[in-house]
Amino acid sequence: MSVLTKQAPGAAAALATAGGGKPRRGSSRRTNQRSGYLFLLPWFLGMLFTIIPFFASLYLAFTDYNLFTEPNFVGLANFQAMFEDPRLLQSLKVTFVYTFVSVPISLAVALLIALVLNRGLQGLAIYRSVYYLPSLLGGSVAIVMLWRYIFGNDGIVNGFLGIFGIQGPAWVTDPEFALSTLIVLNVWTFGSPMVIFLAGLRQVPSMYYEAASIDGASRWRQFRSITLPLISPIIFFNLIMQLIGSFQTFTQGYVMSGGTGGPADSTLFYNLYLYQKGFTEFEMGYASAMAWLLLMIIAIFTAINFIASKFWVFYDN
Amino acid sequence: MALLELPAQHKQDKKRKQRKQEKNSPEDALTGTPAKRFSRHLILCLVGLAMLYPLLWLISSSFKPSNDIFRQLGLWPENWDFSNYEQGWTALNQPFHVYLINSLIVVVFSIVGNIFSCALAAYAFARMEFTGRKLFFALMLGTLMLPGHVLLVPQYIIFSQLGWLDTYLPLIVPNFMATNAFFIFLMVQFMKALPQELDDAAQIDGCGPFRTFLRVILPLCVPAMATTAIFTFISTWNEFFGPLLYIQNQDLYTVPLALRAFMDSEGQSMWGPMFAMSVVSIAPIIGFFIAGQKYLINGIATTGLK
Numbered sequence: 001m002s003v004l005t006k007q008a009p010g011a012a013a014a015l016a017t018a019g020g021g022k023p024r025r026g027s028s029r030r031t032n033q034r035s036g037y038l039f040l041l042p043w044f045l046g047m048l049f050t051i052i053p054f055f056a057s058l059y060l061a062f063t064d065y066n067l068f069t070e071p072n073f074v075g076l077a078n079f080q081a082m083f084e085d086p087r088l089l090q091s092l093k094v095t096f097v098y099t100f101v102s103v104p105i106s107l108a109v110a111l112l113i114a115l116v117l118n119r120g121l122q123g124l125a126i127y128r129s130v131y132y133l134p135s136l137l138g139g140s141v142a143i144v145m146l147w148r149y150i151f152g153n154d155g156i157v158n159g160f161l162g163i164f165g166i167q168g169p170a171w172v173t174d175p176e177f178a179l180s181t182l183i184v185l186n187v188w189t190f191g192s193p194m195v196i197f198l199a200g201l202r203q204v205p206s207m208y209y210e211a212a213s214i215d216g217a218s219r220w221r222q223f224r225s226i227t228l229p230l231i232s233p234i235i236f237f238n239l240i241m242q243l244i245g246s247f248q249t250f251t252q253g254y255v256m257s258g259g260t261g262g263p264a265d266s267t268l269f270y271n272l273y274l275y276q277k278g279f280t281e282f283e284m285g286y287a288s289a290m291a292w293l294l295l296m297i298i299a300i301f302t303a304i305n306f307i308a309s310k311f312w313v314f315y316d317n
Numbered sequence: 318m319a320l321l322e323l324p325a326q327h328k329q330d331k332k333r334k335q336r337k338q339e340k341n342s343p344e345d346a347l348t349g350t351p352a353k354r355f356s357r358h359l360i361l362c363l364v365g366l367a368m369l370y371p372l373l374w375l376i377s378s379s380f381k382p383s384n385d386i387f388r389q390l391g392l393w394p395e396n397w398d399f400s401n402y403e404q405g406w407t408a409l410n411q412p413f414h415v416y417l418i419n420s421l422i423v424v425v426f427s428i429v430g431n432i433f434s435c436a437l438a439a440y441a442f443a444r445m446e447f448t449g450r451k452l453f454f455a456l457m458l459g460t461l462m463l464p465g466h467v468l469l470v471p472q473y474i475i476f477s478q479l480g481w482l483d484t485y486l487p488l489i490v491p492n493f494m495a496t497n498a499f500f501i502f503l504m505v506q507f508m509k510a511l512p513q514e515l516d517d518a519a520q521i522d523g524c525g526p527f528r529t530f531l532r533v534i535l536p537l538c539v540p541a542m543a544t545t546a547i548f549t550f551i552s553t554w555n556e557f558f559g560p561l562l563y564i565q566n567q568d569l570y571t572v573p574l575a576l577r578a579f580m581d582s583e584g585q586s587m588w589g590p591m592f593a594m595s596v597v598s599i600a601p602i603i604g605f606f607i608a609g610q611k612y613l614i615n616g617i618a619t620t621g622l623k
């Protein structure tokens with residue numbers, strides 16, 4: 001996690017449009033210890049509210065706490081039970097499939113559209129807004145419900161397929177297709193990585209392209225040798241943010257299945273199962289252990305990303 | 318001579334304008350043959366239409382009689398039916414405006430809390446020198462990456478022991494404690510760009526740190542605060558998980574909970590009213606989006622916030 005804290009904000013800072021100046025040090029900065037802490041007082045309270053639950057949750061992961069009786073220490077029993085719990089394994093599978101299908105697709109679409117928009121088209125602001133709007137709505141209950149009906153048996157998707165004489169599947173109620181509708185929903189929200197890509201593309205100096213076209217480099221060559229390396233930190237940043245967000249999906253699965261994760265657990269996202277365990281079955285110890293497994297999974301994936309990034313992410317300075 | 322110079326000047330101006338445009342959009346600005354440009358627009362329009370179609374369909378369905386909704390693919394209702402809104406409004410325990418007001422209460426307090434506490438913390442991180450500043454800043458960035466579910470169970474226990482279940486306090490109070498690191502980071506970025514001389518001048522004029530913050534820095538941070546406000550609005554308005562966890566009493570439901578309850582109880586038979594209430598629930602987001610696009614898009618470009 002510590003690597004993360006150092007690097008990812010760096011990538012974000014590279015995008016900063018509002019920032020820019022480096023922090024100024026030295027005599028002009030206020031050096032008043034007490035007022036510094038005073039300004040941070042709300043934040044300190046908030047940190048208490050983060051750090052204490054953080055360690056409490058670690059402790060609870062090793063207990064059988066059920067909210068009503070005192071927690072008993074049970075060692076690794078929760079973690080052992082997890083690996084023999086078919087629903088937990090299913091929820092991991094659902095979350096992984098969802099993440100590894102939808103994140104690459106939405107990032108690719110976001111980059112592609114950003115590249116087209118970056119060509120200085122008229123009406124850029126309108127296109128950008130239209131593409132961005134869905135990502136503000138994607139997590140709302142109304143839109144997930146809408147999705148349920150769009151992909152329903154007599155929904156517009158099957159109605160549209162019917163025009164071509166195709167009998168569409170029962171998207172929502174067939175375990176084979178239920179998750180794919182949510183993947184489509186996630187791809188639909190590609191607007192927010194797209195806006196970040198656009199901001200990044202703007203910062204690529206145009207003289208590089210001028211020089212390259214004088215040398216006779218093709219468009220594709222320019223993209224591969226100039227654009228891609230220069231925006232690689234932004235690709236990386238988007239990848240990390242989308243991965244972390246996707247691992248934590250909850251509302252989509254909950255609303256789509258009416259809280260069950262069905263049909264046949266095909267939309268049982270990890271966090272939905274965690275919620276069921278903790279707040280409908282009151283197995284708080286088990287739920288805490290699940291939360292820690294998720295934290296470890298995210299940390300491992302982020303670490304892998306950071307190690308791999310050494311080979312493909314290019315930092316200008 | 319004058320006649321000759323004028324066009325030349327115009328040409329120069331034009332060139333300058335062109336260069337400016339090129340600077341604004343790297344690669345070749347507005348170039349390509351007209352055919353190429355046209356095809357680009359065509360593709361973008363088609364993709365845009367596909368993006369908007371579900372939303373347009375939702376809005377149009379809210380004006381159709383329930384029986385027509387799945388029989389017509391077209392967006393323009395053949396039979397306009399405004400009763401969906403009336404029916405939907407009164408279908409639950411409480412009329413729908415009660416849920417709108419509930420959501421609004423949570424949203425307003427969250428915005429005030431977020432802006433105030435995050436701006437205070439950001440000022441300390443961006444413009445003050447004190448022992449441990451760097452360490453705290455790193456810690457703050459660390460919480461940016463922490464998945465909320467890790468804290469969930471203990472926080473729930475604390476809130477329930479404080480007797481805060483079935484109140485809005487668990488949804489509001491954390492916002493007053495600068496727990497949203499994204500907004501701190503956003504404001505730090507913004508405040509660092511302001512000239513340090515402002516603080517010095519205020520100090521010479523006899524302002525203490527708090528007055529400098531309140532009178533000098535904060536008024537200059539309006540764009541950053543607007544971004545924070547809009548993002549807080551949208552995420553709090555959409556939030557489903559927190560209210561689901563902490564609010565049991567139906568009269569206290571926020572809009573997302575009310576919508577879900579609607580789907581559970583009536584959704585199977587009353588498509589029209591349900592879609593009407595869906596439109597009501599997302600209308601404020603679309604409104605804020607239209608009003609605050611500039612801030613939103615700059616904000617997301619700055620921090621990668623969703």
